[in-house]
């Protein structure tokens with residue numbers, strides 16, 4: 386015994402405990418099952434990643450553009466090879482129907498190819514003046530270290546809108562995928578590294594709001610955010626004192642108007658898809674529909690028939706069209722909007738309630754006899770809910786379409802192109818659609834105004850936004 390006592394007393398002092406590793410549990414929203422518990426970042430690891438990205442960025446910016454382009458070309462090939470694994474994980478972590486997950490992955494390639502084709506010309510030095518003695522050039526230089534805080538609803542689309550042009554223009558990227566889509570974020574990062582992007586140049590940060598908040602504390606040269614208006618506002622306020630460039634791609638309450646001369650069936654099919662695709666969880670989902678009174682009942686009948694044909698259920702089933710609500714608290718938001726509408730006299734044509742568990746499901750919901758006193762016509766729903774309002778004229782439709790804090794997209798259905806152009810020119814939205822909806826093109830700028838955000842991605846402007854112009858005044862001799 387004394388021997389043991391002596392040995393115990395002689396034991397070296399316990400070393401300070403290593404920091405416990407932060408963890409992020411990840412659940413399948415369609416089943417509630419735990420999918421994984423991921424190692425997460427904390428304030429110290431975020432600071433370390435930011436410092437290593439800062440140190441690595443100048444070398445990446447000095448790498449010839451041909452090499453950066455080649456990395457992204459190899460990345461496209463890897464995406465094709467692994468597309469099915471990526472789609473399955475996307476479905477597991479977000480509840481997105483598997484066919485729509487596959488479509489998102491397939492739709493990524495033309496987007497990346499656009500950036501690959503356009504980056505060199507969009508960022509080439511411009512010679513804007515010369516009188517033989519005085520020369521003026523505009524250069525486009527990378528911002529430096531770019532932070533990207535991202536949403537879960539289209540993690541591949543919204544992530545790549547930032548990551549690809551940022552890397553191609555010579556920036557380092559600190560990418561925080563949503564805590565609801567971290568597997569997708571890890572896949573993107575892993576494949577970019579495998580394609581040759583240096584690990585310090587492209588870094589993934591795993592975690593929720595606290596990790597995003599820690600990222601804002603770092604020395605960054607641009608913050609590119611996709612997410613809700615409330616978070617976007619918080620980020621803008623946090624970064625304002627440091628005058629960091631901020632881009633915010635936020636929510637919407639996107640309207641469409643079906644004119645008296647429209648084809649009711651085609652408009653109803655197109656708009657039902659626009660409202661319910663991705664389970665209504667798209668920033669550019671159709672969220673409000675105005676229909677001319679002469680066409681209203683016919684339109685509603687076709688709309689309802691189309692929605693009732695959409696299969697709701699297991700997102701891993703290729704026949705499923707409406708999957709899970711990714712974030713459980715959103716079920717209450719949707720229910721509150723329905724209850725508020727019904728209390729104010731709306732008519733419920735289908736749905737209107739969550740489904741019993743397991744999993745987060747909300748029945749596709751169609752409401753008519755709605756008005757702008759109801760939340761469902763004012764606040765972003767972000768779920769499979771739609772309000773359809775009767776209007777008496779183009780003027781009334783236009784007034785109602787513009788009666789919103791948001792300004793992301795808006796559409797008009799009519800065979801009359803001149804009328805459509807006239808109406809769409811008067812709608813305050815970043816993107817406008819004639820006889821279509823819920824559409825994004827890599828060739829066109831993606832931007833919102835009002836509460837839908839500031840700045841833009843996509844198009845050649847969405848490449849230049851990751852650079853800053855440098856003015857060269859050069860006097861000969």
Ligand code: NAD
Nearest residue numbers: 535536537562563593594597598612613616634635636668
């Ligand atoms: P969210 O605002 O809840 O989260 C977005 C990201 O911000 C997440 O990565 C989250 O971890 C992070 N975050 C949360 N709090 C933070 C804080 N205080 N500091 C720093 N980071 C923080 O949004 P969401 O639920 O992921 O996405 C849905 C919203 O995104 C919808 O409103 C949708 O319309 C919008 N959205 C917009 C576009 C667009 O292009 N305009 C595209 C997709 C989604």
